[in-house]
Amino acid sequence: MAAADAPITPEGQAAAHAARQAKLRKRSSGRLMIFGFLSPSLAILLFMVAYPVFSLVYYSFFNFSALRQATMKPVGLKNYTFLLSDPELWERFVFTGKFVFICVTLQMLIGIFVGYQLQKNFRGRDVIFTILMMPMMLSPVVVGFLWRYMLNSEWGIVNFLLSSVGLPKVDWLGQTNAALWAAAAADTWMWAPFIALLATAAFRGIPETIYEAAEVDGASPAYRFFRITLPMSAPVLFIALILRLIDSFKQYDLFVALTGGGPGSSTETVSYAVAKTAFSYFYTGEASALAVILLLIITGLSLILVRHLTKMSEKY
Amino acid sequence: MAEISLKNLTIEFGAFKAVDDVSLTVKDGEFVVYLGPSGCGKTTTLRCIAGLVPATSGDVLFDGVRVNELSASERNIAMVFQFVSLYPHLSIKENIVFPLKARGVAKAEIARKLDWVTDVFKLGDELARYPSALPPGARQKVALARAVIRDPAVLLLDEPLSAIDEQFREEMRWELGHLQRQLGVTTIYVTHDQREAMSLADRIVLMNDSRIVQVSVPDRMFFDPVNVFAGQFIGSPSMNLIDLEPVAGGLRLGSSDVTLTAERDRLPQWALSARRPLKLGVRPINVHLTDDPAAGVVLPVDDVFSVGRERFFSFRIGDTIHQGVDKRSSRNGSEGRIHFEPEGLLFFDAATGRRVGAEDAA
CATH class of the missing domain: 1.10.3720.10 (MetI-like)
Structure with a gap:
């Protein structure tokens, strides 16, 4: 409010700009904090869900046996058909x-x-x-x-x-x-x-x-x-x-x-x-x-x- | 449509007597309003007529036939509840026709009735919407439409307007009164709002402490209260109640040294010679400030405040503050000459609170 009341002079505009910047910084640091708090559970989710699902989809396109690690032959959609x-x-x-x-x-x-x-x-x-x-x-x-x-x-x-x-x-x-x-x-x-x-x-x-x-x-x-x-x-x-x-x-x-x-x-x-x-x-x-x-x-x-x-x- | 009678109706919840020996007959087509403070038993009486609460003793009669054992769905009553009770998962149209569908009425008949009720309540634009999309006032209108769509023996209304905005409430009140006269359906209406009661009722049933205090037409309820409770419950601002003490030549007001006299204040003769201690009841509209030195009594006057065209003032007798209506614009200092209109003076038995008249004073 103080910034809005300031007269329209170069100094006044500079002050308004500074206030806006401070507000922005405050807001983005808040967003950072949200991610900070979320990151442990996000990491666990990625590791426990996303990674297995992706490797599941990945393996489904290969002729592959977990017993014989050696050869992973890509077979396209053959497993599905x-x-x-x-x-x-x-x-x-x-x-x-x-x-x-x-x-x-x-x-x-x-x-x-x-x-x-x-x-x-x-x-x-x-x-x-x-x-x-x-x-x-x-x-x-x-x-x-x-x-x-x-x-x-x-x-x-x-x-x-x-x-x-x-x-x-x-x-x-x-x-x-x-x-x-x-x-x-x-x-x-x-x-x-x-x-x-x-x-x-x-x-x-x-x-x-x-x-x-x-x-x-x-x-x-x-x-x-x-x-x-x-x-x-x-x-x-x-x-x-x-x-x-x-x-x-x-x-x-x-x-x-x-x-x-x-x-x-x-x-x-x-x-x-x-x-x-x-x-x-x-x-x-x-x-x-x-x-x-x-x-x-x-x-x-x-x-x-x-x-x-x-x-x-x-x-x- | 039907005549509804209550005979010595008593309703108990455990040790609590919610309704105590109430008898009343509501005539066919009559609009009766149960009025009273919270917890006086008026809603319980209504719910008993509906069949939602069983009578502990006494009878409920519809057109002379005892219905105590009939369930609510067997009594052909319609009811509008205080808090909106539309079916949230059904459209307005489905809500309105619910009572007909539940009774298995033929489709053509349902359509005809729906048209009629939609027309009466001007609900054409709302039929396809859901209750949550309507403001509370409109919802209550739908509840009313649902209630009257099937010619009920009696229409029961449990504070239907109390959850509605002030402005819309006034409008609904007029519409409701108009509708009831138009349909001629026997109606029992419960409220704690005396304005609703006074403006809608053919007869008011005033209840207090589980019992009926007074049954009369609205005007008599106002001008002719049977006791202190009736006098003070009806009318706003509330009736002034002043202790009286018999002294030579008149009656002294409370703990003041001011005396009302037979000649100047035109007190009735019987009141001067009454054997029992009396209290004076006088409504603010019957108390004025006056300049005439030959009329009225001088008492301390405090505040003057206006509500629109009306100008109220307060005056003190001892430590008790009372109110009057000032027709003039000014007063002199902290005292005023106050005139009590003789025709507005009501006398009550100080011990029992019962109204006392010439015939039972001696």
Whole structure:
């Protein structure tokens, strides 16, 4: 302000200029400080994410095995064309798709139902919340083994219960379809509570007066649920859906422990195939190409969903 | 449209009695305003009529039929809430037709009603927008449109204008009154704003401490309060309340040495001979400064201040400050000759606060 009030003389202009310069210096030093504070985490991110992704893409254009360091033959897109024309890989994709569809659907339905019950205040609600958190805290490998024991065809508790009510025993992990459902059940057991917790939080965020208005407007409980509760918590449920889609698409460790990919290789997911190609067969170049394909699919999926979410939140 | 009756309605929340033995009949097509301070039970009464709060005892009747057990959605009521309760994820159009859709009304009928209500509220340009894009006043208008679109038995309004800007509130108030007369729908309106009550109501129900204090038309509410609370709650600035002490030939004002006399100040005879101690209630509009040495009493006068055309002054009796309306522009020194209009003098029982008249003074 002082600079603006100064008379328009050479000295006055010089003073104004100096003030402006000082302001600029101050601002740029502030920017420097921001970068200073950000640099450690930026460095870690570059090292941990950017570098591996770039080398992944790089390796995918080579005929290369991590076992035999010597020769790295550039092959262009050959890894990709080979993979995409491999019928076995398409089977992996179909299986992964089935698994994702079944377990995400189950998780969303059960999660929303349980979450709706949990939104009311009642005694013991906190205890139930704690119990619900527990499956999430376990490692998928542990969950896999846990379910493998429960589903064992000879002495597992599931078949024991089935036979105790006179039903025939099922070879859960020895048949492709049964194993698919078993894996979906294990994943749902682990993650439906997560959806339930998010759903409860979303449901409880809807103001009471909205429900009162709807009741006064003559809406039945079902109408209120489908026209008020669900749409108003859609943004949160949508995020939960995205997270579960991405995560179950990448599912690997659960299958290692639960089915070992079997019977045969019929319960191998795409991630499973990546790991097997890279660390059993050591076709590093091919595995990299497959990983890149997986990355592109998941990125594409996320982009579509995130765009949809942004549109949804712009509306209100 | 319907006649709404409350019979000995009591509503308790645990040990707290929110509404205590309230009885009232709202006639078909009548506009009744529940008025009272915060926490007096007026909103709870309204919510009970709506079916959102259960009655602890007593009955709610719609056209003589008991509806206590019916849920809000079964009562065919419409309600506008204090804080805007539009559905944020639905467009204005979807908000307005929500009650019809929820009841499964036919599409053609919905379209016809929507046209009508859009026309009445001039909402044509807003239909495709979302609630968050509208200012609070316009949102409340939409809430009102949503309320009247389906011919409710009764329209319940819970302080609908209190969250709206002052300027727009005035406008909405007139529109609301006009609309209610046009539709002829039975309306129960809750507010703590006496101006809203006085300008809108066919009858005002004044509540305090969970009970009904007085039920009357706005004019009588102002000129004929039943007790000190009613007198002081209605009217702004508030009614002056002055202790009276009987002395020879008149009534002395509070702790001053000034006495109102029967001849000069035209006090009613019964008030001079009343057995119970009395208090005098007199509204500022009935208290003036005067030059006539034969009229009024001399009291210390403090400030004179103007609000537009009105000029208020304050005067003291003992340590208590009271207000009057000064029609003149000046005063002399720190004292003024003050005239109490005899027709504006109200007498209250000092112990109970009840209004006392000639018939029950003796």
